[in-house]
Every structure is written in C-alpha cells, then in structure tokens.
Amino acid sequence: MSSRPEPVLGGPASVVETACPLDCPDACSLAVTVQHGKLVKIDGGRANPVTDGYICAKVRKFGDRVYGPDRLLYPAVRIGRKGDGRFKRVPWDEALELVAERFQRAKAEAGGESILPYSYGGSNGLLTQDNLDAQLWRRFGTSRLARTVCAAPTGAANQALYGKMPSVVYQDYPEAQLIILWGVNPGASGIHLVPYVREAQARGAKLVVVDPRSTQVARSADVHLAVNVGTDVVVALAIHRYLFANGHADEAFLRDHAHNADKLRERAERWTIEEAARVAGIDASALERVARLYAESSPALIRCGWGLERNRNGGNAALSILALPAVGGKFGVRGGGYSMSNSASWNIERSWIGTPEPDTRLVNMNHLGRALTEYDDPPINVLFVYNCNPAATVPDQHRVLKGLEREDLFTVVFEQVMTDTAMYADVVLPATTFLEGYDFAKAYGPINLELGRPVIDAVGEARSNADVFGELCSRLDLRKDDEPTGELDLMVHVLDHLPGTIGSDLRAGTQTAPPFGVAPVQFVDVFPNTPDRKVDLFPADLEAGAPIGLYRFQPDPATERYPLALISPASERTISSTLAELPRPDVKLTMHPADATTRGLADGDLVRVFNDLGEVHCPLTVVPSIRQGIVSLPKGIWRRSTRNNTTGTALVSDALTDIGGGACFNDARVQVTSLATA
Ligand SMILES: Nc1nc2c(c(=O)[nH]1)N[C@H]1C(S)=C(S)[C@@H](COP(=O)(O)OP(=O)(O)OC[C@H]3O[C@@H](n4cnc5c(=O)[nH]c(N)nc54)[C@H](O)[C@@H]3O)O[C@H]1N2
Ligand SMILES: Nc1nc2c(c(=O)[nH]1)N[C@H]1C(S)=C(S)[C@@H](COP(=O)(O)OP(=O)(O)OC[C@H]3O[C@@H](n4cnc5c(=O)[nH]c(N)nc54)[C@H](O)[C@@H]3O)O[C@H]1N2
Ligand code: SF4
Ligand SMILES: [Mo]
Numbered sequence: 001m002s003s004r005p006e007p008v009l010g011g012p013a014s015v016v017e018t019a020c021p022l023d024c025p026d027a028c029s030l031a032v033t034v035q036h037g038k039l040v041k042i043d044g045g046r047a048n049p050v051t052d053g054y055i056c057a058k059v060r061k062f063g064d065r066v067y068g069p070d071r072l073l074y075p076a077v078r079i080g081r082k083g084d085g086r087f088k089r090v091p092w093d094e095a096l097e098l099v100a101e102r103f104q105r106a107k108a109e110a111g112g113e114s115i116l117p118y119s120y121g122g123s124n125g126l127l128t129q130d131n132l133d134a135q136l137w138r139r140f141g142t143s144r145l146a147r148t149v150c151a152a153p154t155g156a157a158n159q160a161l162y163g164k165m166p167s168v169v170y171q172d173y174p175e176a177q178l179i180i181l182w183g184v185n186p187g188a189s190g191i192h193l194v195p196y197v198r199e200a201q202a203r204g205a206k207l208v209v210v211d212p213r214s215t216q217v218a219r220s221a222d223v224h225l226a227v228n229v230g231t232d233v234v235v236a237l238a239i240h241r242y243l244f245a246n247g248h249a250d251e252a253f254l255r256d257h258a259h260n261a262d263k264l265r266e267r268a269e270r271w272t273i274e275e276a277a278r279v280a281g282i283d284a285s286a287l288e289r290v291a292r293l294y295a296e297s298s299p300a301l302i303r304c305g306w307g308l309e310r311n312r313n314g315g316n317a318a319l320s321i322l323a324l325p326a327v328g329g330k331f332g333v334r335g336g337g338y339s340m341s342n343s344a345s346w347n348i349e350r351s352w353i354g355t356p357e358p359d360t361r362l363v364n365m366n367h368l369g370r371a372l373t374e375y376d377d378p379p380i381n382v383l384f385v386y387n388c389n390p391a392a393t394v395p396d397q398h399r400v401l402k403g404l405e406r407e408d409l410f411t412v413v414f415e416q417v418m419t420d421t422a423m424y425a426d427v428v429l430p431a432t433t434f435l436e437g438y439d440f441a442k443a444y445g446p447i448n449l450e451l452g453r454p455v456i457d458a459v460g461e462a463r464s465n466a467d468v469f470g471e472l473c474s475r476l477d478l479r480k481d482d483e484p485t486g487e488l489d490l491m492v493h494v495l496d497h498l499p500g501t502i503g504s505d506l507r508a509g510t511q512t513a514p515p516f517g518v519a520p521v522q523f524v525d526v527f528p529n530t531p532d533r534k535v536d537l538f539p540a541d542l543e544a545g546a547p548i549g550l551y552r553f554q555p556d557p558a559t560e561r562y563p564l565a566l567i568s569p570a571s572e573r574t575i576s577s578t579l580a581e582l583p584r585p586d587v588k589l590t591m592h593p594a595d596a597t598t599r600g601l602a603d604g605d606l607v608r609v610f611n612d613l614g615e616v617h618c619p620l621t622v623v624p625s626i627r628q629g630i631v632s633l634p635k636g637i638w639r640r641s642t643r644n645n646t647t648g649t650a651l652v653s654d655a656l657t658d659i660g661g662g663a664c665f666n667d668a669r670v671q672v673t674s675l676a677t678a
Contacts, residue, residue: 184305250329315659
C-alpha cells in the first residue's frame with residue numbers, strides 16, 4: 001500500500017539542524033540536508049557536544065525507512081483476514097470517526113477498561129508519548145499500561161536506592177581509574193561512550209567488562225567476566241562481601257549517607273568469591289581481582305546496563321550492582337559512582353497532561369498475550385497500539401499473535417511503517433517520523449536536551465501523535481477549550497511547562513542544563529532524591545513487593561531438554577525493531593564452537609531453535625565470542641527475518657523479573673538442532 005516517491009533532482013539543497021530522539025542514550029544532534037522538502041542525507045550536527053558531529057550508520061540510513069516500501073502513507077481499514085495485511089485506503093475523517101465510534105461502543109458495552117492503549121518508547125520524545133495520548137486515556141477511563149518491557153527492574157532498583165539520582169555522564173569517564181561496564185555493550189547501544197572509555201584507558205584506567213559475550217569492548221578489557229546469564233546478583237554480592245570482610249567498606253559514608261547496610265551485609269554473607277564464581281561459571285581468581293581492583297581504585301565507576309536486567313534475577317542484579325559505590329565509598333569524586341539512565345535528571349513532571357491518572361485496571365505490557373486471550377473482567381475488546389511493535393518486541397509472540405487474531409478484538413495501529421503488529425490491525429493510521437515533526441530529544445546517557453524540528457515534508461498523509469490524539473480527544477468531547485490542538489500548539493504548551501529555564505533556553509536556541517549542570521558529581525552536586533537524601537540499601541517497599549526478597553538469587557532454569565540460554569542483545573542495525581524492516585543479511589543464531597560440535601552443527605547450517613513455546617528457523621553462525629551454553633539472536637528482528645516467520649520473542653515466556661515486573665528476554669531456555677534432521 002505504499003510506493004517510493006520519485007527522487008528530486010536539481011534545485012537548491014540546504015542543511016537544517018535537528019536532533020535524534022530515538023530510544024538510544026545518546027540523542028545526537030543532526031545536520032539534515034534537504035531539497036524541496038525531501039531528505040537528501042543525514043549527518044551529525046554539533047549542538048550536542050558529546051555526539052559532536054558523528055552519528056550511527058542506522059540513522060544515516062533513516063531515509064530508506066522514511067521513503068521505503070513499508071512506509072504507511074494513508075489511513076486504511078482491513079479487508080482481508082487478520083494478519084493478512086490487506087487494507088483499503090480511507091480518508092482520515094472516516095478512520096478517526098470509526099475509531100471514536102468503537103471507543104464509545106466498547107465503553108457502553110463493557111466499560112472503559114475494555115480498551116487497552118498499548119505503547120512504549122516510539123520516538124521517545126516529550127510530545128510523542130505521555131502527552132495528549134495520556135490525556136485521552138485518562139479522561140476516557142481506559143485500562144492503564146505498566147510500561148515494563150525495558151528498564152523496569154533497573155529503574156525500580158535505581159528509584160528505591162537513590163530516587164534516580166542523576167548519574168555520571170560520558171564526559172567524566174576519562175577521570176576514572178577503574179571502569180566496570182556491567183551488562184552493557186556501548187559499541188552497539190550507545191556508541192558515543194566508547195571514545196570516552198578509550199580515553200580513560202589511555203590515561204591508565206583499568207577496564208572490567210561483565211558480559212557473557214566477548215564484545216569488542218570486552219576484548220580490550222583488563223578483566224572480562226563472562227558470567228552466565230542471570231548470575232550478576234551473586235557476583236556483585238561477592239564483591240560486597242569482599243569489601244565488608246577486608247575493611248574496604250566505607251563505614252563513614254555508610255553512617256552519614258546510608259541506611260540498612262547491615263541487612264545488605266547479612267544477605268551478602270553466603271556469597272564468597274569461590275561460591276559466586278562457581279555459580280556464575282567464572283574464574284574465582286578473576287572475580288577476586290575485580291573485587292580488589294574495585295576496593296583499591298578511585299575514582300571507580302560502574303556503568304550499569306540493561307542486559308543484566310532481562311532475566312529472573314534482573315532486579316536484584318541491578319540492586320546489588322548499584323549498591324556497590326555506596327558500600328565501597330566511591331561517590332564524591334568526579335568520575336566515581338555509577339551511570340544508569342539519566343532520563344530523570346531534568347525533573348520533568350509532565351504537568352502538561354492536565355488530568356490525574358485514574359485508578360483503572362493496570363495491565364503489565366509483558367502480559368499482552370495473556371491479557372488479550374485470558375482477561376475477562378472486562379475482556380479487552382479494543383487495543384490501540386502506537387509507539388510500539390509488540391508482535392516483534394514483547395514476550396510470548398505466539399500468544400500475542402493469537403490475541404491479535406481474535407475476530408472480536410478491534411485493533412488500531414498508529415504507525416510509521418507496516419510493522420508485524422500493523423499487519424493485524426483493523427485500522428491503520430499513518431504516523432510522522434521525527435524528521436517530519438517537533439519533538440524533544442532527551443539523552444539518557446549524557447545530560448542533554450534538544451528541540452527536534454520538522455525538517456522534511458510529512459510523507460503521504462502521515463500525521464503526528466499530537467494531531468491524532470488531540471483530534472480523538474475532540475471527537476470524544478474530552479478536550480477543554482483552552483487546551484492545545486495540533487503539534488505546534490502542543491510544542492509551545494510543553495515549552496511553557498518545562499521546569500526552570502529549560503523552556504526559555506530552548507526558545508532562545510541555547511544549550512540548556514538542569515540547575516546542577518550537565519556533568520554532576522554524585523554526592524557533591526547531586527544527592528539521592530529520597531526524603532532524607534540518603535541511600536536506602538534495603539528499601540522496605542521494594543522488599544515487600546519482591547516475591548523472593550532483596551539480594552536473593554534464583555537458580556538457572558535450564559533443563560536437560562532445554563539446556564541453552566537464548567539472549568537477544570541490541571544490534572547495530574536497529575533500535576529495538578525500528579529499522580528492522582530494511583533489507584539485511586541473513587539473521588543468524590550465534591553459538592559457541594563447543595556447543596556446535598556436541599550437536600553436530602557447523603557454521604552456515606540451517607537450524608531449529610526451539611522450546612515448548614515455539615521454534616525459530618534460521619542459519620547458524622559459530623563463533624568463540626559467545627560463552628558456551630548461550631546462544632544469541634538479535635533483539636527487534638521482524639518476523640520476515642527468519643525462515644519460519646517467528647522470532648526470538650516466541651521462545652520467551654511472559655514470566656516476570658524478581659523486581660519491577662520486567663521481561664525475562666534473556667532467560668529463554670532452548671535446544672538447537674539441525675533443520676535438516678528436525
Ligand atoms: N544500536 C542500538 N542501540 C540501542 C538499542 C538498539 O536496539 N540498537 N536499544 C536501545 C535500548 S531500548 C536499550 S534498553 C539499550 C540497551 O543497551 P544495553 O544496556 O547495551 O543492553 P543489551 O544490548 O540488551 O545487553 C547488553 C549486553 O548484556 C549482555 N547480557 C545479556 N545477559 C546478561 C546477563 O545476564 N548479565 C550480564 N552481565 N550481561 C548480560 C549481552 O550479551 C549484551 O552484550 O540500548 C539502546 N541503544
Ligand atoms: N527479544 C528481545 N526483545 C526485546 C528486548 C530484548 O532484549 N530482547 N528488549 C526490549 C527493549 S529494551 C525495548 S525498549 C523494547 C522496545 O520495543 P518497542 O516499544 O516495540 O520499540 P520499537 O521496536 O522501536 O517500536 C517502536 C515503534 O513505534 C513507532 N513510532 C516511532 N515514533 C512514533 C510516533 O511518533 N508515533 C507513532 N504512532 N509511532 C511511532 C516506530 O515506527 C516503531 O515501529 O523491545 C524489547 N524487546
Ligand atoms: S540512534 Fe543513537 S547514535 Fe544513532 S543518531 Fe540516534 S542518538 Fe545518535
Ligand atoms: Mo530498551
């Protein structure tokens with residue numbers, strides 16, 4: 001239903017500045033060359049000093065998505081069976097009227113909670129999420145969504161310990177004497193961090209990487225702990241124990257700035273270096289070396305990533321890791337402490353939504369398949385998907401698809417491209433990309449905030465989230481007269497509601513910063529956002545909500561039938577499933593040579609990766625850079641990327657993490673056989 005526009009020839013080209021708001025920590029400034037309202041090329045801009053002129057290869061190719069064959073150009077309604085992807089073009093007015101009418105009907109028949117809005121980051125900006133969309137859902141009284149597909153365990157731990165205190169920014173890495181990259185792969189997932197790590201190394205810093213894969217950055221590390229999936233909690237607890245037992249716990253810091261160190265110490269007690277190393281499947285002397293390096297180095301910095309949260313122990317892993325700088329006394333110096341998401345640094349309350357959140361049913365987004373197929377009080381009769389591609393990105397793909405196939409479910413998908421999810425829509429609505437509209441690009445690695453602008457004409461009939469949700473509010477009589485309509489209006493409204501000088505700085509086109517600047521030192525410039533500005537090392541509320549309690553470990557769920565752990569880290573080619581529609585070389589399953597040999601498999605073989613939930617057919621690549629016992633498929637691949645239209649999420653159960661209700665993407669346990677012999 002889309003076609004590629006003719007290339008534009010001749011005429012003056014100009015370079016326009018904007019920023020990349022996609023779900024990536026870096027939020028690059030962009031310099032976009034345009035001609036006659038069309039994109040010619042995308043380069044790095046200079047406004048963000050951290051990204052300073054260079055951007056990733058995937059966004060350089062964003063034009064292939066903007067004008068590509070999968071782009072949605074106009075609203076359409078389904079004419080084929082669900083999932084066929086056959087649609088008929090309709091005018092916007094008709095599509096929106098149909099959506100509004102189905103909302104009213106669903107509410108009259110089974111209440112507002114029978115409508116489930118389903119979204120995640122999308123373009124990740126302040127205009128495109130938690131804005132007029134939230135206003136619509138809150139005022140209409142729909143079910144609420146717990147946005148847990150990412151960062152829920154790490155976020156819960158960071159919130160409970162430190163109230164999401166701003167953390168060490170990329171620019172301060174060169175100050176560190178020791179850097180621990182823990183469950184993070186910046187070479188793919190935040191490329192602008194890498195040069196700062198290299199600079200620190202050049203200045204003599206030691207580098208430790210904790211990752212089951214030997215990533216490029218791990219290969220340059222002084223110590224690489226290739227831990228088994230889900231064992232970070234015991235590795236971190238062993239370091240705590242070492243610190244306490246050898247007089248390296250900073251008693252003065254703990255007395256003045258922390259609570260409940262004793263309780264943490266007690267839970268760490270059983271994790272000797274030897275026992276933790278055994279459970280994690282690593283060398284005890286390497287772990288001891290890391291513990292000693294951590295005890296003796298200052299400034300020492302831990303970058304806590306997201307790879308370690310996506311398993312049964314993910315919350316306790318994040319908790320134990322983030323507690324290390326408190327026990328070790330690593331705060332108070334530039335380049336010391338921890339880095340996590342800096343997205344809370346701006347203290348933005350989203351007061352512009354203008355309606356409090358109602359107490360309606362809360363649905364964990366990781367349970368989408370279950371919610372669509374099992375919930376009955378009330379059942380979900382209308383699903384509105386935007387900023388998200390759940391058919392590719394949330395656990396238990398088969399159950400999600402089964403839910404989406406329900407004939408009595410009315411599904412709206414508001415999207416830029418014909419995603420795996422949009423294929424199942426009753427109504428598709430075409431959305432603009434960040435190049436076609438305003439948004440705020442908020443970095444969560446560096447502390448940087450920029451205004452993104454429309455630099456090209458909207459493609460086809462695509463409309464912004466602000467326009468569409470504003471229009472739906474109007475049609476459902478939910479809009480108050482003085483509230484913004486349209487995107488430009490909304491952008492001005494948000495500027496007016498941003499805290500401090502952010503709005504006026506952005507209006508003036510100058511660099512903006514929170515009151516403590518863009519490179520705060522933890523416990524000097526910023527303190528925990530907890531009531532008494534102290535760290536709570538054993539937060540009671542978190543313990544109460546954690547079925548197994550805090551600083552606890554659950555053993556490996558591998559079985560004889562399914563002995564291999566399947567992980568799905570971020571790849572260089574996509575942002576989650578965004579851009580995964582573009583042609584690419586075969587998506588392959590990565591496996592260690594020893595695992596291939598025992599299964600009689602060789603590089604290039606077609607394999608079947610399976611468990612009781614499903615199977616994926618794809619070629620195999622055999623490399624020593626992955627830990628034995630672990631296999632890997634890229635995160636975010638579309639169904640068309642494999643031989644049987646099924647992706648890694650089909651093998652992931654919807655079991656939740658120990659803390660925070662997160663997804664256990666990396667805890668899938670599978671077997672692999674040759675497809676020829678299957
Ligand atoms: N190019 C690109 N960049 C991205 C994204 C993308 O899709 N592509 N996604 C963005 C988003 S949404 C996010 S959340 C971030 C994620 O970025 P990262 O924090 O880097 O997260 P992952 O890529 O999931 O995993 C990081 C590493 O953790 C390892 N890992 C897996 N399981 C474990 C474990 O149990 N313990 C330990 N210690 N390591 C483990 C993986 O092998 C991987 O190398 O990146 C963002 N940036
Ligand atoms: N197997 C596996 N799966 C994973 C993970 C994993 O580690 N392993 N990690 C997960 C992680 S970290 C994350 S963050 C999630 C992300 O999962 P999703 O939230 O599904 O993110 P994307 O795949 O990027 O899909 C976002 C969609 O929003 C659309 N979009 C972008 N901007 C706009 C807009 O302005 N308006 C509208 N209407 N639509 C827009 C894009 O076209 C895109 O299709 O995936 C998770 N999925
Ligand atoms: S995805 Fe990340 S690295 Fe790429 S342009 Fe956007 S912010 Fe920069
Ligand atoms: Mo994410």
